[in-house]
Amino acid sequence: MPPRDIVLVLIVVVAFGSNFTAMKFVLAEIPPYLFTALRTGILLPILFFLPKPDVPWLRIIAIGAFIHVGQFGLLFSALEKDATAGLGSLLIQAQVPFTMLLAALLFGERMRLLQVLGVAVALSGLGIFALSAGGNLSLLGLGLILLGALSWALGNLVLRKTPSAHPMTLPLWAGVVPVIPMTLLSMAFENPAPIAVLSEVSLQGWMSVAYVSVASVIVGYTLWSLLLSRHPAADVTPFALLIPVVGIATAALILGETLTHFELVGTVTVFAGLTLAVLGPRWQDRHHG
Numbered sequence: 001m002p003p004r005d006i007v008l009v010l011i012v013v014v015a016f017g018s019n020f021t022a023m024k025f026v027l028a029e030i031p032p033y034l035f036t037a038l039r040t041g042i043l044l045p046i047l048f049f050l051p052k053p054d055v056p057w058l059r060i061i062a063i064g065a066f067i068h069v070g071q072f073g074l075l076f077s078a079l080e081k082d083a084t085a086g087l088g089s090l091l092i093q094a095q096v097p098f099t100m101l102l103a104a105l106l107f108g109e110r111m112r113l114l115q116v117l118g119v120a121v122a123l124s125g126l127g128i129f130a131l132s133a134g135g136n137l138s139l140l141g142l143g144l145i146l147l148g149a150l151s152w153a154l155g156n157l158v159l160r161k162t163p164s165a166h167p168m169t170l171p172l173w174a175g176v177v178p179v180i181p182m183t184l185l186s187m188a189f190e191n192p193a194p195i196a197v198l199s200e201v202s203l204q205g206w207m208s209v210a211y212v213s214v215a216s217v218i219v220g221y222t223l224w225s226l227l228l229s230r231h232p233a234a235d236v237t238p239f240a241l242l243i244p245v246v247g248i249a250t251a252a253l254i255l256g257e258t259l260t261h262f263e264l265v266g267t268v269t270v271f272a273g274l275t276l277a278v279l280g281p282r283w284q285d286r287h288h289g
Contacts, residue, residue, distance in 0.1 A: 001235055005227060009239045012223045015215040017246025020085040021254050022215070023076065025208040029201050031190040032076035037182035038198075039213055040068055040175030046218075053170045055162055062158045063170065064177025070151025071095075073182060074144045082141025084257045089247020090267055091129070091137075091145045093240070096274050097122045098153035106157065114280025122273025125266050132262035171221040238278050244271065 001009070026035055053060070071092070079088050097119040103109040111119070126146070133139045162170075183194060191197050201209075227236045248267070251257040259267060 001231055005230060008223050009227055009236065010242075012220050012227070013239055013242045014246055015220045015223075016240075017089060017243045018250045019212055019216050019220075020079070020089040020247045021250045022208045022211045023079055023088075024085045024251075024255060026205060026212060027076060027080045029205040030197065030209070031186060032080050033073060033182050033186035033190055034194050034197060035076050035209075036069065036073045037179050037186065038209060039072060039178075040172075040217060041179040041183075042209065042213055043172060043175060043217055044179070046172060047176070050169045050172060053173055055170060059158060059162045060170070060174050061177055063155055063162070064174035066151045066155030066158060067171075068175055068178045069182060071148045071155065073178070074148035074151065078141040078144035078148070082138040083145060084136045084251060085255060086244075086248035086251035086257045086259070087129075087137050087263065087267075088145060089251070090244035090270060091126070091142065092149050092152070093244055093270075093274055094122065094126060094146055094149035095152040095156065096240075096277055098150050099156045100277065102153055102157055103160075112281045112284060114284055115277050118273045118275070118277025118280055120273070121276060122270050125269030125271075125273055128262060128266035128269055132260065132266065134260065136257070136260065136263055171217065171225070175217060238282075241271070241275055241278060 023035075030038065075088060075092055079085065083091070100109075100111055100115060100119055104111050126142075129137060129142055130139065133142060159170075186194055224236075248257075248259075
């Protein structure tokens, strides 16, 4: 990968990782369901300048439902009160072993030995978090994030079966999906007057909303899709392991978050499992090559 593209992938890592701290600022003022609708809703005018990807509407709706609604609706619900930003950035990466397991179950994809071991280690790390649930992460928060990761994994499977001539526009068009249903859910369960809620959001809150939308939806997904179009996935996806590192570091620096001893053990265990699952096959290929 040339230096130019390494810079681009590091921009993506910082954008995705720092997102979680910005989410915390938003959720202090905007409830989770409304934030889920707003995250992509404020970007809808951009679609007037982007062609619809050559993908059936049913696929676009499925991707939007799993990734934009399921993943972020559940993640935001956890981050509001039941999980810190740093742990959220790590635990949502459970989508990696979930995607592997679902691909094996549903598509018959074979998992390599080191991938199986990596998934087992990562899942044991999640077990440590379950046993040590407390101030930084409640059992409810852990459950919500893992359900969000499962939803993301299902979205990944849909994406695998959805070849697109416009990979950079697909995430933006899928962002249409959450706007109406999540706004209605917010009116039913959070506040019947969403406009009144938004009218009281501070400048910091709106800047955080803009950062989350621009950093993740526009910069993050667009550059990530561009990099995947230039390089094999095996060369690009390992960089995603840096996202929770940036997420935990940013949350510690800006929000003053700290990990308990058990959470530190769980973090290291999950991260080791993810690393083994993602990089293990490459090591095997080089070793046997």
